[in-house]
Amino acid sequence: MADDLELQEPDEQDLFEHLRIVVDNGQALLRIDKFLMNRIENASRNRIQHAITAGTVLVNGQQIKASYKVKPSDVISVVLPHPPRDTEIYPEDIPLDIPYEDDDLLIVNKSAGMVVHPGYNNYTGTLVNALAHHFSSFPQLPGNDGRPGLVHRIDKDTSGLLVIGKNEWALTYLAKQFFDHSISRKYIALVWGDVLQDGSITGYIGRSAKDRKVMAVYDDPDKGKWSVTHYHVLERFGYVTLIECQLETGRTHQIRAHLQSISHPLFNDAVYGGNRILKGTVFSKYRQFVDNCFALLPRQALHAQSLGFIHPTSKKKMEFSTPLPDDFRLCLEKWRAYTSWKELE
Incomplete structure (x- = not known):
């Protein structure tokens, strides 16, 4: 549940209001901030002026100032954060x-x-x-x-x-x-299978027709929203692979659904089928080893490691990163030890 x-x-895109307004032919000249106050519900003049200054209000595809006066047939597009x-x-x-x-x-x-x-x-x-x-x-x-x-x-x-x-x-x-x-975001993921090379995953993400609890990747634009994930191999363990994922878009469960779509679901992702043994041997010792890894990392193996963006006031590029949490790190250490032991056999 x-x-x-x-x-x-x-989706992250849905956290923002994206409005397109075509000004009526009979519209009298009026400052755009006043015009939008009458057209956008619960939008204060201050909120609209912030959006204009940030460049998220365009008229006929061009940035404008708050003093701009709308004219008949102007096409106005607006991106605003949703109210709480x-x-x-x-x-x-x-x-x-x-x-x-x-x-x-x-x-x-x-x-x-x-x-x-x-x-x-x-x-x-x-x-x-x-x-x-x-x-x-x-x-x-x-x-x-x-x-x-x-x-x-x-x-x-x-x-x-x-x-x-x-x-x-x-x-x-x-x-x-x-x-x-334009935000830079990188995730660290442990996935089932031996990922042979770096690559990108694209497609339209929407709810699965078979199971409404999960998202699926489609070729049909009518079934979802466009999505792009790039991935890069960091470390191989034979039966699982550690990769870095970089998002272009921010769809619901994007990385999880994308990786499942190429038969490399996240390790221990119960929703997308990664909570069972998908690669490896049939020996009971291996099954016990994987169960121990699941116990160490009782969730999908996904960590939002870094963020990069332009600061709203200083306009400087800011970048942040954080190390893997203990559960993820300890699981990786077990896989490294297992791989070393297999190589010595």
Whole structure:
């Protein structure tokens, strides 16, 4: 059931409003910020002006200033971070690993097992509940009740880095980078099988017709949303391979569904078939070894290792990375030891 709930989280692209407005022929000249206030529900003038400054409001494909006056037949496109959900968020004193924080943003190293945002059956104990407590000493944000801003997410049982916007400007500026796919993100994954060479996986990701709890990769654009993952081999262990994945897009379960589609599902990914022995021998000692690895790493072997983006205020390139958590590291050590032992036989 929990995995089905996880799928209720939207794609990263869906965290943003992407609007296209064609101005009526009878429209009188009007400043674009005032015009959009009347056309976008719950959008303050301040929020719209931040979006214009960040370059996420285009008129006829061109960036404009807040003083621009709309004219009949203008085509306006808008990218805005979604406002917070209606679900009441209660601050909880949950310890967080925060490698970096400033006035605009913070980086969180999320542990496996933590849900990012409250939802059905997960109203407490989430990252957002923890952030609401962490932000309790900060001023209230207009229309946001002081709540932290998410611009991307990672699955409950995936560990690693997330960037959080602390004010409307930072949220808007970061949202544009995610929407434009200019954020650099790399994941470390342990997959079943011997991955022979580096490569890329593309396709349209949508819910599986056979099982609504999982995502599938299709060739048909009517069945899903376009997705791209690049992968690079880091280390081979014969029956499993350690790889690095770089995302171009941010679809629900993208890496998990992509790797399953090329017959290399994540090690111990119960949703995508990686929680059983897919490669290796039939000997009982090997089965016991894999079971021991599953016990050390009781989740999918996926870690969001690095993030790179342009800072909203300084405009400098920022890059962050975090080492593998203990469960992932200890599992790799067992595979290294097993591979060395097999080579000595």
